[in-house]
Amino acid sequence: MLAPIDLQPFEKALTFREAAYHAIKHAILAGQLEPGKPLVEERLAAMLKISRTPVREALAILEHEGLIAPIYRRGLFVCQLSRAQVIELFTANEAVEPFLARRAAFYASPEQLVAIEQTISDGEASVERLDVANFLRSGRMFHAGIGLAAANPTLAQLVQRNEERVDLFVISYGKRIDAEMMRASNREHQAIYQAICDRDPDAAARLAIYHAQSIRERFAALANDESDA
Amino acid sequence: MLAPIDLQPFEKALTFREAAYHAIKHAILAGQLEPGKPLVEERLAAMLKISRTPVREALAILEHEGLIAPIYRRGLFVCQLSRAQVIELFTANEAVEPFLARRAAFYASPEQLVAIEQTISDGEASVERLDVANFLRSGRMFHAGIGLAAANPTLAQLVQRNEERVDLFVISYGKRIDAEMMRASNREHQAIYQAICDRDPDAAARLAIYHAQSIRERFAALANDESDA
DNA sequence: GCGCTATTATTTGTATACAGTTTGTCCCGG
DNA sequence: CCGGGACAAACTGTATACAAATAATAGCGC
Known part of the structure; x- marks a missing residue:
């Protein structure tokens, strides 16, 4: 399962960052990215066919929203709420x-x-x-x-x-x-x-x-x- | 006035992104970055003595918080609320x-x-x-x-x-x-x-x-x- | 066969490079 | 003197490159 989800390309969005934000968020809320599982930046970037840069910016926002959580130098994970x-x-x-x-x-x-x-x-x-x-x-x-x-x-x-x-x-x-x-x-x-x-x-x-x-x-x-x- | 503010370096923060986030936010709320004025990424980066990358990520979050607002391809501006x-x-x-x-x-x-x-x-x-x-x-x-x-x-x-x-x-x-x-x-x-x-x-x-x-x-x-x- | 250590492979965090736009300026014509 | 158009500069948005750190793995000793 190397590419289980296709982050559907780019709803109406000016920047790749916005597109990545919406696509990743959608994938999380659709249950395609399971909670507790790590989110690998490069893989997300590959799925969206863009580079890591806008993906990282999107992830930073999602982190700030509390949908994903980082462990320093270990990666980002979809939040598992208590x-x-x-x-x-x-x-x-x-x-x-x-x-x-x-x-x-x-x-x-x-x-x-x-x-x-x-x-x-x-x-x-x-x-x-x-x-x-x-x-x-x-x-x-x-x-x-x-x-x-x-x-x-x-x-x-x-x-x-x-x-x-x-x-x-x-x-x-x-x-x-x-x-x-x-x-x-x-x-x-x-x-x-x-x-x-x-x-x-x-x-x-x-x-x-x-x-x-x-x-x-x-x-x-x-x-x-x-x-x- | 090339360097009017010194974004004081790096309160306790693991990543440069966090540091930039706090520093820029502090500067805005201290009135050192005037509302309506453009925020130039490279200049902020230079002030913090880091590269644009973590600065951009910090700005993305501040934008999401509603403290700054972008105009496409024109730059970011400190919000002027109505x-x-x-x-x-x-x-x-x-x-x-x-x-x-x-x-x-x-x-x-x-x-x-x-x-x-x-x-x-x-x-x-x-x-x-x-x-x-x-x-x-x-x-x-x-x-x-x-x-x-x-x-x-x-x-x-x-x-x-x-x-x-x-x-x-x-x-x-x-x-x-x-x-x-x-x-x-x-x-x-x-x-x-x-x-x-x-x-x-x-x-x-x-x-x-x-x-x-x-x-x-x-x-x-x-x-x-x-x-x- | 099992546990510990060294090495390799990923992966993040950061820096740099590049292309496309937009803005400002300068020069020229009227 | 003023307006318009070409040029130049600056800045954003994106991609790529690099370094440090962690996790995985293989090899070694016992």
Whole structure:
């Protein structure tokens, strides 16, 4: 398995660095680069058919985002988050997501509502196909949509990154997400979306809190199921 | 003015990249690299007596953090935040800071309390010397201390970055902070600190909100004073 | 056959080299 | 005197080269 993934070349990006950033990030979040496994710069560069220089710059950013972690002179590794770290991410989200949902109920434009609805559809389609990676991705896009509608890029970006790291955890522990869990999550998304459409900030915030807590409980159940006590 | 700043060499850092990151960030936040002015890679490299490679990697991270912004093939510039952007940062902080203050009241260790108190002393010393850069820095460290005590690195880091960008705005517009403003801010810090010492989460959260709002008002007043209507 | 040591092979971290753009300047024409 | 175009300089974006350090491996002694 010398070239198991093809980091698909260069979504729309001006510089090779950006392209590498997106491609590597995508590969990580799609589970193509397994957590705990080393990332060899030269190999990534070869896959993207570019030199190490822009790859290194992209990796520096991903490291700063907390998706990968370095060991000095030993290489970079896809992060394996501890349960404590994931709890911490959930705690942060429970503070921020209701805030964003509330604001989205105020500020969302019709186009933004459509975009959010599409992420929900995408999530539902993923359930049918049992496509976990795409399910996670649509979930991230849902929250990104809320963030965009909430007109607060700073907090939106935070939630976005948190979601990515949580998803990394899911992938890393290979926990199997069953269809029922995916459906539950989608239902909650749908409810938040409805509250925003109804311009009901209180309901949106309340449902966002509920969603965050539900997710945490579902994850806790999963984490307790397997391996480490 | 070929070498106006000496980016002081290499605080404790393993790699040149880290060193460059900290040095350049420090120079920006100390106002030595003026907002709106271009950052020439080769010049920074020369100042640090290293090559462009690690400098570029450091700059990539700073760009990702929103302290500097690139124009393709034209160079990097220290960010000049718009007023709307600063308002947005304040909005984010008003959501997050009370949350952190509340948690700090629960979890702060005695050592962490001492560390926080020292940042307040540092701030007060800055008033005497009318040292705005150090005043801003001590403010950032105060909030960093709260964040640390709150045991939520994710949100702590967010606040930290927001503070940095706000300070960048202050520097960028060259608004003069007068001694009375500095004292007011210090008083509010002191009050939050006291509430945390008293293990009074509600008071801490309330005072954190008050502080965030006060700062916003003080800044609004400054911003209205000068130049753009 | 097993453990320890020396050597080789990778791989990172850094420096240098090169090509393509963009900006500023100088010169010329009007 | 002013405007436009060619030239030159500077700087970015990318590739390649090199050195240090770590990991893997082979050889040796026992």
